[in-house]
Amino acid sequence: MITIYERPQSLTANTMHYCPGCTHGIIHRLVAEVIDELDLREDTVGVCPVGCSVLAYNYFNLDMQQAAHGRAPAVATGIKRVHPAKVVFAYQGDGDLASIGAAEIVHAAARGEKISVIFVNNAIYGMTGGQMAPTTLIGQETTTSPNGRDAAVQGYPIRVAEMLATLEGSAYISRVSVHNNVNVIKAKAAIKKAFQTQLEGKGFSLVEILSTCPTNWGLTPLEAAKWLENNMIPYYPLGEFKAAKEVGS
Amino acid sequence: MLEEVVLAGFGGQGVMSMGQLLAYAGMLEDKHVAWIPSYGPEMRGGTANCSVTISTEPISSPIITEPGTAIVLNKPSLDKFAPLVKPGGILLINSSLIDPGYFRPGIKIFEIPANDLALEMGNTRVANMVLLGAFIELTSAVSIDSVIESLKKVLPEYRHNLIPLNRAALEKGQQIAQNQ
Amino acid sequence: MAKVLMKGNEALGEAAVRAGCRFFFGYPITPQSELPHYLAQRLPEVGGLFLQAESEVAAINMVYGAAGAGARVMTSSSSVGISLKMEGISYIAGAELPCVIVNVVRGGPGLGGIQPAQSDYFQAVKGGGHGDYHLLVLAPASVQEMVDLMAKAFDLADKYRNPVMVLADGILGQMMEPVEFPAEILQELPAKPWATDGARGRGPNLINSLYLEPEKLEEHNHRLFEKYRQMQEQETMAENYHTDDAEVVVAAYGSTARIAKAAVDMARKEGIKAGLFRPVTLYPFPTEEINQACAKAKQVLAVEMSMGQMIEDVKLSLNCRLPVSFYGRVGGMVPSTRAVYNEISALAQKGGEQA
Structure with a gap:
């Protein structure tokens, strides 16, 4: 019998708590597969945020630190500076990274901190009950923008990848999506490139991953995937915004 | 032996370094010493000042509110610190920059034209040393040799050529104080 | 070693280096600046790292990361900045990480002033941030004691896996007194098998202060307070x-x-x-x-x-x-x-x- 699919070494056997149709599970798996493929399981330290993925340490079979809301890049900086030869990644949602943690992510990128950030953008606060996120689209209804996000009142959603790509310290910045198989495969390649960028000491790397939140969007998983494609991708275009030459080649 | 001295002037007159040098010299003589720059409301109002304590006993408080000696290099410092000198204490006035004639009963007042004397020696920057020399003569808090020894440690090698001038300034101050 | 005349803030820095501290994360604030200035020069000389963070909030979280990674690490600030660090300090206490925090206290409340004060006593001894916890708080009264207590602070932090605060003020920080340092720079630090440095040949380690089950969180609080009881028994000075x-x-x-x-x-x-x-x-x-x-x-x-x-x-x-x-x-x-x-x-x- 040939094994064609199994749990990556870098994931634990724990059952994930994520909602049906949520893509956190897929993203966890992609990160774990990349760590396995690069043979880094015993050389990696992960940092989990506050938000839906606060319990990510239950799922990654790695040394992990749990960070305060928004501070994962600072915590990751502390770890990486102590252990420059280890691989350090932070796993963050959009509220954590682009709202309360905006200063930490910008400065980690500006310093060229040799960490990799997995940035899960689902345009909403999941864990606290579907509130408006800094990435919530104009017109999108949330529990704190019940009539749809109004630019005149709540301003505009932030394009994190584009913003961080302007900084000298960032070495690899890309935006991918996990709403269908083709994009899942591309997302994995981007995550791998981010880790390789770190391994090669090029600088800061971040992969923004467009993700669904069927529960708080009030859609079925399939509708949610469709909504992402029709609404998020036009505002948050996919692609590489910055890549150091020769990485992973 | 306990010497509690406040040194005050405006920035650039070498008040802080004079105080540090004095503390350093005391340390070299194995005395207990402390140096504190201006703190509290005294930081305001046109003066830079520091306090130095030199003692043969452990120093209870390095924070001096009633100095045994005040060395004042400019007028605002005179106004601020002359009234604080404890009865029987010493007030050293830089009379090159402060009009003569200040009087307070019960303290010993010395007027030293420190800037003029320093200028005669070719460098006004050693005015602080003239005053320090006078202080040493009046209190024997430390020896001139210890101050010179401290200078050797505090000054970078390439500045050691300034040591003879500093010694001359210290001795000039000593001499003036002797004669008053 | 012969005595040297040194400012309190600088003496704290040198004492930290000699206690084996190699990591400093901080953000500028008066009146503790001589300490970061000193370490910015000194730490690289001994292969350490001085990093100026984007904020006090970031700095204390870098301390969290570095402490969790097993390093001897410190930060320093003054009142206003310590308040900003309080969230992180609560996490550090909750996650039981050793580190040293220097507070050169200035007057408050609010922006207050920059002159010496002791008005952060409550904040220091009662915990300061949210939750039931305590820092171990040391209060030196001379420059020599700043040196002695700095070394002790790192040892106590490791012994109890608890943040230790050195509470000073502008007078102590600015004043110069003769000090003697321990001759040897401490190199060997206690082993930290709980640290996150890559799970090589062992199960994963976790640095965490989250306990969603009330029974577990209560148990955790009891464990913390058992440490504080031991401190009360063994460490008062x-x-x-x-x-x-x-x-x-x-x-x-x-x-x-x-x-x-x-x-x-x-x-x-x-x-x-x-x-x-x-x-x-x-x-x-x-x-x-x-x-x-x-x-x-x-x-x-x-x-x-x-x-x-x-x-x-x-x-x-x-x-x-x-x-x-x-x-x-x-x-x-x-x-x-x-x-x-x-x-x-x-x-x-x-x-x-x-x-």
């Missing part, structure tokens, strides 16, 4: 000065204790039986020690550069057995020796009467 026969005992810490000491000298010269009790550990507070120091006391006087914070621990420790009076200056105003002496003198005349 205090200085007694002429307390053996003292009828008036002054309780003061830090630079205020130096002023109080001079006031006690003045009182003794006048024939008043005065003494000084100086807590060195503010948390755990030296409860037994103050009771011993007050064995003959009829009056106790707390002197602080605050509106009266430590006095609460003094009263609690003495359990209302003795009248406790207060004298304080605030906002950067410093008590004068004579003013403290006058208070002592008035209390001496009162004798055993209630204040």
Whole structure:
């Protein structure tokens, strides 16, 4: 019998708590597969945020630190500076990274901190009950923008990848999506490139991953995937915004 | 032996370094010493000042509110610190920059034209040393040799050529104080 | 090693280096700047890292990461900045990470001033951030003690896996006194098998303060408080000065204790039986020690550069057995020796009467 699919070494056997149709599970798996493929399981330290993925340490079979809301890049900086030869990644949602943690992510990128950030953008606060996120689209209804996000009142959603790509310290910045198989495969390649960028000491790397939140969007998983494609991708275009030459080649 | 001295002037007159040098010299003589720059409301109002304590006993408080000696290099410092000198204490006035004639009963007042004397020696920057020399003569808090020894440690090698001038300034101050 | 004349803030830096600290994360604020300035130069010389963070909030979280990764690490700030760090400090206490935090206290509240104060006592000893926790708080009163306590701070942090705060003020930070450092730079640090440095040949380690199950969180809190009980048993430190026969005992810490000491000298010269009790550990507070120091006391006087914070621990420790009076200056105003002496003198005349 040939094994064609199994749990990556870098994931634990724990059952994930994520909602049906949520893509956190897929993203966890992609990160774990990349760590396995690069043979880094015993050389990696992960940092989990506050938000839906606060319990990510239950799922990654790695040394992990749990960070305060928004501070994962600072915590990751502390770890990486102590252990420059280890691989350090932070796993963050959009509220954590682009709202309360905006200063930490910008400065980690500006310093060229040799960490990799997995940035899960689902345009909403999941864990606290579907509130408006800094990435919530104009017109999108949330529990704190019940009539749809109004630019005149709540301003505009932030394009994190584009913003961080302007900084000298960032070495690899890309935006991918996990709403269908083709994009899942591309997302994995981007995550791998981010880790390789770190391994090669090029600088800061971040992969923004467009993700669904069927529960708080009030859609079925399939509708949610469709909504992402029709609404998020036009505002948050996919692609590489910055890549150091020769990485992973 | 306990010497509690406040040194005050405006920035650039070498008040802080004079105080540090004095503390350093005391340390070299194995005395207990402390140096504190201006703190509290005294930081305001046109003066830079520091306090130095030199003692043969452990120093209870390095924070001096009633100095045994005040060395004042400019007028605002005179106004601020002359009234604080404890009865029987010493007030050293830089009379090159402060009009003569200040009087307070019960303290010993010395007027030293420190800037003029320093200028005669070719460098006004050693005015602080003239005053320090006078202080040493009046209190024997430390020896001139210890101050010179401290200078050797505090000054970078390439500045050691300034040591003879500093010694001359210290001795000039000593001499003036002797004669008053 | 020969004595050197050094500013308190710089002495703290050198002492940290000699205690094996190799990582500093901080953000500029007056009046503690000489410490980061010193370490920015010194740490790279010994292969360490000085990193200026984008904020106090980031700095304390870098400390969290580095401490969790097993490093000897510290930060320093002053009042306003310590308040910003409090969230991270609560996490560090919750995750049981060792680190040293220096607070060179300035007057408050709000932006306050930049002059010396002791108005952060409550914040330091009661925890300061959210949740049930305590820092171990050390209060030096001389530059030499800043050096000695800095080394002790790192050892205690490791021993209890607990953040340790060194509470100073602008006077201690700026003043110069002769100091002697330990000759050897400490190289070997205690093993930290719990640290996250890559799960090589072992199961994963986790640095965490999240316990969603109430039973687990209660258990965690009990474990933390068992540590604090042990600290109370083993780590309290205090200085007694002429307390053996003292009828008036002054309780003061830090630079205020130096002023109080001079006031006690003045009182003794006048024939008043005065003494000084100086807590060195503010948390755990030296409860037994103050009771011993007050064995003959009829009056106790707390002197602080605050509106009266430590006095609460003094009263609690003495359990209302003795009248406790207060004298304080605030906002950067410093008590004068004579003013403290006058208070002592008035209390001496009162004798055993209630204040």
